[in-house]
Amino acid sequence: MPEITFQKATIEDIDAFIAIEQKSAHSYMYSNCADREDAEDELKNCEVYFIKKDGVIVGSTEYQIKEPGHAYMSGLVIDPAFQGQGIARKAIEFKLEQLKDMKRIDLVTHPHNSKVICMYLSYGFIIEAWKDNYYGDGQPRLVLALNR
Ligand SMILES: CC(C)(COP(=O)(O)OP(=O)(O)OC[C@H]1O[C@@H](n2cnc3c(N)ncnc32)[C@H](O)[C@@H]1OP(=O)(O)O)[C@@H](O)C(=O)NCCC(=O)NCCS
Numbered sequence: 001m002p003e004i005t006f007q008k009a010t011i012e013d014i015d016a017f018i019a020i021e022q023k024s025a026h027s028y029m030y031s032n033c034a035d036r037e038d039a040e041d042e043l044k045n046c047e048v049y050f051i052k053k054d055g056v057i058v059g060s061t062e063y064q065i066k067e068p069g070h071a072y073m074s075g076l077v078i079d080p081a082f083q084g085q086g087i088a089r090k091a092i093e094f095k096l097e098q099l100k101d102m103k104r105i106d107l108v109t110h111p112h113n114s115k116v117i118c119m120y121l122s123y124g125f126i127i128e129a130w131k132d133n134y135y136g137d138g139q140p141r142l143v144l145a146l147n148r
Contacts, residue, residue, distance in 0.1 A: 006091075013050070021075075028139055045064060046075070053085075057079075059087060069101075074107070104145060104146070106146070126145060127144055
């Protein structure tokens, strides 16, 4: 049985973080770090974790505490070579466990990203809103939220 583990990334891991983001996300459905400065901001302002399979980095996942009781799930990418193995589900479950005391958890995703939408709905998230041109690239996003 392969072992999936999570390792907190720091600013020293910036090159590995950029590499996994670049490898995994080439789609109008996912807005990855535009440049090094962007990646630096993510590492400074979010809790970024590498997802490892048997010790090898196969993805990254992030969240950010917006205010007491409110967390935002800001990123999730899996290396295409390792997709479809249930790793994203494990990453979501890891984040939900870290954030189990939060009253509200939310995220945004592209309305065409059905894999992601179905996954979050299965954990009790609801589709709360549609936002046009969310990142300024002309693409919309759905707001998904878990309120408890
Ligand atoms: C979305 C993403 C994170 C999913 O990662 P993954 O590890 O392949 O996902 P999982 O293997 O855990 O599968 C998740 C669900 O998608 C389904 N799925 C996986 N690969 C699929 C495929 N090629 N076609 C259709 N469904 C698929 C699985 O059946 C699973 O559903 P289930 O658990 O209900 O059976 C990954 O595709 C990715 O990195 N995409 C680019 C970045 C992105 O869009 N991130 C999300 C932003 S919010």
